[in-house]
Amino acid sequence: NAGVTQTPKFRVLKTGQSMTLLCAQDMNHEYMYWYRQDPGMGLRLIHYSVGEGTTAKGEVPDGYNVSRLKKQNFLLGLESAAPSQTSVYFCASSYSRTLNYGYTFGSGTRLTVV
């Protein structure tokens, strides 16, 4: 019962480098989300997807791109990393659009941009 798996768990990038964070879920969830967590700011939504082939912007989308080519995978890309993107990134998924369904979270990716 893997749930939501994020890779990698840790990464250090140099400014200007690119990378892709992978989120994979094996629960057949329709909805997937990418959040970033910064001290004192809680979790802020970057992008989300309501189904395979769909993506939408969240609260802080600038500097990130996403793709959901397969239902089980949600990729977050950083084309040109900046120190401001140093953060902990969480992927989450949800089966239902009903409001009483909480998220299942991945274990997070700690990204440092130097």
Added chain:
Amino acid sequence: AQKITQTQPGMFVQEKEAVTLDCTYDTSDQSYGLFWYKQPSSGEMIFLIYQGSYDEQNATEGRYSLNFQKARKSANLVISASQLGDSAMYFCAMRGNTGGFKTIFGAGTRLFVKA
């Protein structure tokens, strides 16, 4: 716009005592859900409790209860009989029925349980 406010950056509680973590929210959605998540020092996010906006009774899950006051737009988490393992960051969150059913989170409250 939707907003979640947690005004207590840090809280201390004595072991075995009860503690209330405050949460207020703002939304224009008629129907919404309120959640509390726990994040221990290991970093994972753990779902604790849910309250629907049309639920007449306050939600309870073991030692956790949610004190829901709709008119005041508050959804406080009450932890009874605190344990050392309750030391963690706690996030209040809200999910509305528009815009992809996404969830917004408050800034969090760090709870310290003293032995």
